[in-house]
Amino acid sequence: MKQVITELQKMDLQHVWHPCSQMKDYEDFPPIVIKKGQGVWLYDEKNNRYLDAVSSWWVNLFGHANPRISQALSEQAFTLEHVIFANFSHVPAIKLAQKLVALTPRSLQKVFFADNGSSAIEIALKMSFQYHMQIGKTTKKRFLALTDAYHGETLGALSVGGVDLYNEVYQPLLLDTVRAQGPDCFRCPFNKNPQSCDAQCISFVEKELSQHHMEITAVIIEPLIQAAAGMKMYPSIYLQRLRELCTNYDVHLIADEIAVGFGRTGTLFACEQAAISPDFMCLSKGLTGGYLPLSVVLTTNEVYQAFYDDYATMKAFLHSHSYTGNTLACRVALEVLSMFEEEHYIDIVQEKGERMRKLAVEAFSDLPFVGEYRQVGFVGAIELVANREMKEPFSSEERIGYQIYKRALTKGLLIRPLGNVLYFMPPYIITDEEMQFMIQTTKETIVQFFEERGNNACFKDNQRYHL
Numbered sequence: 001m002k003q004v005i006t007e008l009q010k011m012d013l014q015h016v017w018h019p020c021s022q023m024k025d026y027e028d029f030p031p032i033v034i035k036k037g038q039g040v041w042l043y044d045e046k047n048n049r050y051l052d053a054v055s056s057w058w059v060n061l062f063g064h065a066n067p068r069i070s071q072a073l074s075e076q077a078f079t080l081e082h083v084i085f086a087n088f089s090h091v092p093a094i095k096l097a098q099k100l101v102a103l104t105p106r107s108l109q110k111v112f113f114a115d116n117g118s119s120a121i122e123i124a125l126k127m128s129f130q131y132h133m134q135i136g137k138t139t140k141k142r143f144l145a146l147t148d149a150y151h152g153e154t155l156g157a158l159s160v161g162g163v164d165l166y167n168e169v170y171q172p173l174l175l176d177t178v179r180a181q182g183p184d185c186f187r188c189p190f191n192k193n194p195q196s197c198d199a200q201c202i203s204f205v206e207k208e209l210s211q212h213h214m215e216i217t218a219v220i221i222e223p224l225i226q227a228a229a230g231m232k233m234y235p236s237i238y239l240q241r242l243r244e245l246c247t248n249y250d251v252h253l254i255a256d257e258i259a260v261g262f263g264r265t266g267t268l269f270a271c272e273q274a275a276i277s278p279d280f281m282c283l284s285k286g287l288t289g290g291y292l293p294l295s296v297v298l299t300t301n302e303v304y305q306a307f308y309d310d311y312a313t314m315k316a317f318l319h320s321h322s323y324t325g326n327t328l329a330c331r332v333a334l335e336v337l338s339m340f341e342e343e344h345y346i347d348i349v350q351e352k353g354e355r356m357r358k359l360a361v362e363a364f365s366d367l368p369f370v371g372e373y374r375q376v377g378f379v380g381a382i383e384l385v386a387n388r389e390m391k392e393p394f395s396s397e398e399r400i401g402y403q404i405y406k407r408a409l410t411k412g413l414l415i416r417p418l419g420n421v422l423y424f425m426p427p428y429i430i431t432d433e434e435m436q437f438m439i440q441t442t443k444e445t446i447v448q449f450f451e452e453r454g455n456n457a458c459f460k461d462n463q464r465y466h467l
Contacts (some may be wrong), residue, residue: 006046009031009033012030012031012033013026016031018031029406032050032409033045036064036065037052037065038063038064039063039065040052040053040426040429041064042056042064042414048412049412050409050412051413051414051426051437051438051441052064052414053413053414053424053442054415054416054423054424054425055290055426057416058259058264058285058286058425059285059286060286060289060427061290061336061345061427061428062289062336062339063427066289068335069291072334072335073292073331073335075331076092076327076328076332077328081327082323082326082327083327085320086320086324089325092330092331093325093327093330095330095334096111096330099337100296100298103268103269103337104298105269105271105272105276105281106277107279107301108277108278108281108298108299109298109299109304110299110301110303111296111297111298112127112296112298112317113294113295113296113325113330114294114296114321115294115295115321115324115326116293116295117152117258117259117285118153119152119321120258120283120295120296121154121220121256122152122154122156123282123319124218124254124280124282124299125156125160125218125254126317126319127297127299127303128252128279128280129141130306130307131217134306134315137250139214139215140214140217141217142177142212142215143159143160143175143177143178143217143218144177144208144209144218144219144251145160145161145178145220146162146179146180146181146182146183147162147181148163148229148230148232149163149182149221149222149226150162150163150166150226150227150228150229151256153166155175159174160175160177160220162179163228166228178208179208180207180208182201182204182226183201183226183232183234183238185232185233185234186232186372186374186383187391194233194234195235197237198237199234199237199238199240199241201234202242205245206245209246210249213251216249217251217252218251218252218253218280219246219253221239221253221255222257222259222260223239223257223265223270224239224270224273224376225259225260225264225265225379227418229418230381230383230418230420230421231381231423233379236273238274239273240274240276243274243278254278254279254281254282255270255271255280255281257269257270257271257282258285260379261283261285261286261287262286262287263349263377264286264349264425265376265377266346266350266376267346268340268346279299279300279303280298281297281298282295283296283298284296286336288329288333289333291332292326292328293326293329294326294332294333350377352378352428352435353378355432355435356424356435356439357380359435359439360373360375360380360424363440364382364443367446369384369386369446369450370384370385371384371391379423380424381421381422382421382442382446384404384422385420394420396419400449401417401418402417404417404422404446404449407448407449411441411445412437412441413437415438415442422442424438424439426438
């Protein structure tokens with residue numbers, strides 16, 4: 001049955017083409033028009049509220065309409081909103097670059113600004129390639145990436161991605177990427193426990209590097225969590241062994257921390273947990289706390305020096321965006337970093353992460369169609385399976401996660417799925433009461449969905465599974 005849609009929804013559907021959506025779905029499930037946000041809550045035009053358990057695509061760290069960030073943005077807007085970033089600079093960008101260099105691994109000394117995550121990936125890929133061309137290693141023209149990787153949706157970023165949902169139709173346009181099987185701790189091919197394994201699955205990368213290292217310029221990876229793949233989580237020893245391989249085979253390591261940076265994994269950056277330093281680190285999303293588009297690529301002095309020469313040599317890195325180093329975004333990012341430092345948010349994230357883990361394990365561990373609940377830092381994921389013992393996935397055509405997502409919205413909860421994976425990535429300011437609502441509402445929705453499905457999915461030992 002189609003919903004009665006409002007005038008604003010009609011106007012939206014008349015002109016707006018939404019991302020990551022089959023617009024035909026909107027005939028029965030029109031877009032929800034949000035009028036305001038406050039803390040972890042979003043309010044629609046009818047004043048219904050939704051707990052934003054996904055931080056609005058993983059960007060919101062400190063809640064919607066955060067007073068401190070809003071004040072900093074307002075003050076900056078009355079001073080300088082933007083200035084061309086070629087041959088000009090400004091205080092927020094200078095201070096932000098200085099802070100990022102101080103907070104990231106020691107070898108990362110140079111900061112290149114962009115305006116979104118995909119652009120940051122493109123920059124890192126281009127820099128790595130051009131670096132090798134300019135030091136005479138001209139055979140290095142390919143990249144190595146993992147299966148199920150996601151690095152953005154521009155053509156270069158898609159080329160190193162590995163999620164067919166996004167990539168398949170564009171294959172004729174994409175770069176010739178070397179692909180290695182990535183870590184899959186839920187369905188480990190070596191039957192190892194990620195808490196105690198030695199990352200035997202790194203052998204897949206080593207095999208490709210041993211064969212192709214002379215033509216590979218860089219390996220790109222999402223540290224600790226392959227997010228869009230379904231929040232696939234793996235241990236830090238994998239990163240340590242990958243860093244060693246890249247060094248031994250003279251290949252750059254690009255750390256895509258766009259989704260996992262700024263506290264999401266329990267440390268400011270995921271690479272900290274492996275005590276490694278990549279050659280490039282890409283940052284975006286939480287960098288501005290969900291306020292404005294901004295991204296950066298940090299790299300080493302060694303890379304920088306390969307571009308530093310007289311103009312006539314044409315070694316400069318000729319890549320730009322109109323909004324490179326946007327003043328408003330840089331000022332907001334400075335405020336975000338100050339909040340981490342002054343309000344001890346890493347400690348807060350770690351404490352709240354443990355509470356979320358305890359609540360989630362209690363809620364989901366016995367549900368028959370939950371194959372696994374997994375968590376790193378303040379990112380939790382529920383993998384729904386057709387057969388728990390065999391870890392058999394549901395068919396993608398069934399859209400199980402999407403059906404649960406729609407039902408959760410009617411209960412005031414936003415948990416946008418990744419296929420058959422439901423996940424939690426809430427703002428850091430979520431309260432214990434709000435966290436309990438998030439967990440319990442998800443549990444209630446899962447149970448009700450499978451009961452409505454009519455296959456006794458949430459019956460156990462011939463008894464109804466009680467909430």
